[in-house]
Amino acid sequence: MIYCRTDFLHGVGIDIMASQMKTPKDSDKYSVLLPTYNERENLPLIVWLLVKYFSESGNKYEIIIIDDGSPDGTQDIAEHMQKIYGPDIILLRPREKKLGLGTAYIHGMQHASGNFIIIMDADLSHHPKFIPQFIRKQKESGYDIVSGTRYSGSGGVYGWDLRRKLISRGANFITQVLLRPGTSDLTGSFRLYKKEVLQKLIEKCVSKGYVFQMEMIVRAKQLGYSVGEVPISFVDRVYGESKLGGNEIVSFLKGLMTLFATT
Amino acid sequence: MTKLMEWLLGLSLIGVLWSIVTFDLLDLRISDQYLQVAWPLPIYLLVAFGCYSLAVVGYRVATFNDCETAAKELQEQIQEAKRDLQKKGLHF
Numbered sequence: 001m002i003y004c005r006t007d008f009l010h011g012v013g014i015d016i017m018a019s020q021m022k023t024p025k026d027s028d029k030y031s032v033l034l035p036t037y038n039e040r041e042n043l044p045l046i047v048w049l050l051v052k053y054f055s056e057s058g059n060k061y062e063i064i065i066i067d068d069g070s071p072d073g074t075q076d077i078a079e080h081m082q083k084i085y086g087p088d089i090i091l092l093r094p095r096e097k098k099l100g101l102g103t104a105y106i107h108g109m110q111h112a113s114g115n116f117i118i119i120m121d122a123d124l125s126h127h128p129k130f131i132p133q134f135i136r137k138q139k140e141s142g143y144d145i146v147s148g149t150r151y152s153g154s155g156g157v158y159g160w161d162l163r164r165k166l167i168s169r170g171a172n173f174i175t176q177v178l179l180r181p182g183t184s185d186l187t188g189s190f191r192l193y194k195k196e197v198l199q200k201l202i203e204k205c206v207s208k209g210y211v212f213q214m215e216m217i218v219r220a221k222q223l224g225y226s227v228g229e230v231p232i233s234f235v236d237r238v239y240g241e242s243k244l245g246g247n248e249i250v251s252f253l254k255g256l257m258t259l260f261a262t263t
Numbered sequence: 264m265t266k267l268m269e270w271l272l273g274l275s276l277i278g279v280l281w282s283i284v285t286f287d288l289l290d291l292r293i294s295d296q297y298l299q300v301a302w303p304l305p306i307y308l309l310v311a312f313g314c315y316s317l318a319v320v321g322y323r324v325a326t327f328n329d330c331e332t333a334a335k336e337l338q339e340q341i342q343e344a345k346r347d348l349q350k351k352g353l354h355f
Contacts (some may be wrong), residue, residue, distance in 0.1 A: 044353055048344040077353075086350050124337060156328025169323045173316060179266055196296050245345035261267045 029060040030135070031114030034122045035104040036065060038073045042124050043121060047081050049128040051089065057132040064091045064108045068098040083169075102202050102212055110198065117193045126190040130232045134192040137228045144197045144225035147183055147217065148190035148232035155185070155231030159239050167244055172253060176259045179218055183227050186214045190232055197225055211255030218263045281305060 007190060026116070036043060047063060054061040065078045075094050082090040091107050109117060118134070120126040126148070134146045149155045151172060160168070175186050187210045193201075205215045220227060264272075283289055285302040292300070345355055 044348050045341055045344045048348060049340060080353060084348070089338045124341075127333065127337065151323070151327075154328065156333075158330040158334040160327075162324070165324050165327045166320070169320050169327065173320050173323070177316075230271070233328075233333035235330060235334050261265060261268075263265055 015222060016240070028116065029062070030070075030116045030118055030131075030192075031109070031112035031120045032061065032063045032120065032131075033105055033108040033112070034120070035101060035108070036067045036074050036122045037098055037130070038070045038072045038074060039122045040070070040074045040077050042078050042122055043074055044081060045126055045127070047085070047090065049225035050131075051085060051123055053128045053131055055137060058134070059132075059135060060114075062089055062091055062112070062114060063161050064093055064112060066104045066108045067092075068104070069094070069096050071256045074214060078194040091152070093205045100208055100212075101142070102205065102208075105198065105202055108220050109195065112195065117194070117195050117198050118191070120190045120196075124234055125234050125238070127233065130190070130214050130230060131192075133230045137230050141226070141228060143228035144194050145217070145220055146192040146228045147185060149183070149185035149187055150188060150232060150234045152229060155232035155233065157234045157236060159236040164244060169250065171249075171256075174182070175214070175256060178256065179214075179263070181214075181217055183217055183220055183229060185229075186217055188234075189213045190234075203245060207255055207258070209251075209255075211252070211259065215259055216261055222263060277305070 050063055067075045067078055078092055082092060091111060095107060118131060130148060138146045150157050201219055202215045204219050205212055209216045283294060
């Protein structure tokens, strides 16, 4: 707490509690990477929520929308959002077709002016209200990475049936036993990274999809980066349409075995 | 060392120790009561680990938080966002 008495008001004896106003460190800026594919409905909503929570927290930010040539007109909506909020807040980095997530991050980061990168899903399963908590957690101990967790503390999920929960917890348990990652939610993709840490990790990682997210945390631990956790609520509105089938389970196990053997 | 190597190393070590005791490779002359416990020990530990795993996963599934309030809050905020964006010129 900084308590300062300004000299020219000496006679009046006004004390100004400067620390009452929590001004964030002036140089910190947060770039949110939003890879999108067919998110015409959700994109305006997620952007609105991001703007709401960032404005309330007073942090400097930008939102980078990386659309992979969505046929449903997501890019048009993105352009409209840029008109509403301005090109300083909304940056557009579209691509022609659906390419990998890792390359989407690289592409998005090339023009990111923030020193922190936030990655998240654009389908409203990740709620921007947790971002100020990520930022606070990061400042607490200077973490290199802050990861949202559905499995620990007050973290949780909405919209999963028993089968889905069982598969999720079972898979997470096997992952914990085999990889001992030191974090509770390895497949989560709602995270805050220091920019140079994310760049370094993307260079080193070779997997795809959610195994890519797992590999990032495992490699981060190997390289000695510190990872903090914040419980998040994951609201799944997509699960009803896309059940978790045998194919995905097999490819998850294959990915896990690969990480087990190579990290 | 990869995780696989760590596991292989650990399992080999346990394997060697277990063999030495069970097959009396170093002529240690361990008394019968210890031998009776030692030789089925790997199976016991495997079964114990299996039970532990089931218990832990079962517990975690049972206590998996259901974020009802988060889902409701999201619905309300979606409505609010739509109203605000319509004012700003977006058509849904």
